[in-house]
Amino acid sequence: MYSIFGVAWFSDPRKLFALVRQRLNLGGVFVFSQPPGSLGAYGLQGMYKGGFAGPAMYTYRFSYTHAMWRSLLLSAGLRRSRDLLHEAPKPDHIGTSDCPSRVPE
Template identity: 55%
Template sequence: MSARHDMDVERELWNTYAESTKRDVLDGEPVFRWTQYAGHGPGVELLGEPRSALEVGCGTGRAVALLAQRGVRAVGVDLSPAMVDRVAGRWRHTGARFVCGGVLDHLRDCAETYDAIYSIFGAVWFTDPVRLLPLIAKRLNPGGVLVFSHPPAIPGAYGPQGMYKGGFAGKAMFTYRYSYTPRKWLGLLGRSGFGQAEAEVLDAPEAGHIGTLVVRATVG
């Protein structure tokens, strides 16, 4: 299967996800949180005080919209045309900008640079970090930050993980997720042009529930 075909399959998978995103998620106000639990964990302050920011795999665009409302030049990129269509209209009044595309192609081809690039259960989780992190480093202004979050790796299950959509019959729609320990993330970042970096797993609000891996790194 060619790489291009893989991207077509992934686009179709994420379009299905976009179409299943509940309307009430987009009816609400812009919100910025790193974890999967409302009112839990750190917020937008992890980005510092950026004048410009790019969310990779922005999904609903709620976080991009919040930044735009605060006067940040805020851009979201997402692979799913269906998602970008929905969110560009929903958040137009905030000044947020949305672009449809794969994160690797977008970062390779765009001329813009940012004070912050971030991903909330987004494209950093779904893209080979060996290819992605150096491209992010190039698109950050000096002193710029990369911050991302996603669920922590399941103990012993590290590296790329295949993920089929739905059941195990029918059209083979799949994507990959990349799951590493905090220590492995720090190594990957160090080899990709990042200096100071921190990675930790935040506990869920309820004992025994799934926590959140949060990583923050400064370029250079």
């Protein structure tokens, strides 16, 4: 199961990861990627969507440190297999991180 800037960013991971664990077969893999959290601003955050043109629309996202993501995955019964940090191609730009996890066999 893969999520790139999607469900793992916009769903409560305490609920989502438990559901993912229930649906994956033994040895199944769940991978998600997203940008790093803003320094010191972790947890549930509000954000505007669709830019700043047109009617005001908003949504919520979840942002955590790598250590917190690891803790959330483990508490749902998913074993973290490795962290893949992707540096931005230009200095001072934002990179991404992939968070692959596996259902223990």
